[in-house]
Amino acid sequence: MAGEDWIELKFRLFDGTDIGPNKYDPSTSVASLKESILARWPQDKELAPKTINDVKLINAGKILENNRTLAESRVPVGELPGGVITMHVVVRPPLPDKNNEKQLVNAPKQNRCACTIL
Numbered sequence: 001m002a003g004e005d006w007i008e009l010k011f012r013l014f015d016g017t018d019i020g021p022n023k024y025d026p027s028t029s030v031a032s033l034k035e036s037i038l039a040r041w042p043q044d045k046e047l048a049p050k051t052i053n054d055v056k057l058i059n060a061g062k063i064l065e066n067n068r069t070l071a072e073s074r075v076p077v078g079e080l081p082g083g084v085i086t087m088h089v090v091v092r093p094p095l096p097d098k099n100n101e102k103q104l105v106n107a108p109k110q111n112r113c114a115c116t117i118l
Contacts, residue, residue: 007070008084011037011057014047014091021084026071030057030064037089049091058088 010020019040024033034052041048049055057064064073064087 007074009033010084010086011089012086013042013045013089015045017042018086019089024070026069026074028070029066030068030070030073031066033057033064033070033087034066047091047093054092056090056092058090059085 006023006025008021008023010018010022012018019037019042022036031052034055034057037055037057038049038052052066059073062073
């Protein structure tokens with residue numbers, strides 16, 4: 001059966017919620033995985049990625065590259081046959097636009113002391 005080689009993945013978001021699990025073909029690119037994540041991103045999340053470049057996938061401590069396939073990116077150590085692999089999703093915060101940057105630069109600086117006297 002062709003589906004036996006498929007890899008079951010779930011994606012853990014920054015707040016601990018999950019997308020998935022779903023099964024993917026080992027020839028699926030990391031970029032395609034990211035597109036799938038964008039399409040299934042929960043609407044109630046305040047921080048949401050706009051493009052696949054705003055998303056980083058981490059598997060076993062490795063950041064996966066967009067141009068590699070799932071088979072090339074797998075870390076087989078510790079995987080159980082038929083088990084679900086959890087990949088962590090990191091979202092790059094949106095960059096401030098030029099108008100907001102100018103407002104921040106021109107804003108008066110507030111002095112705050114964080115000293116503790118024992």
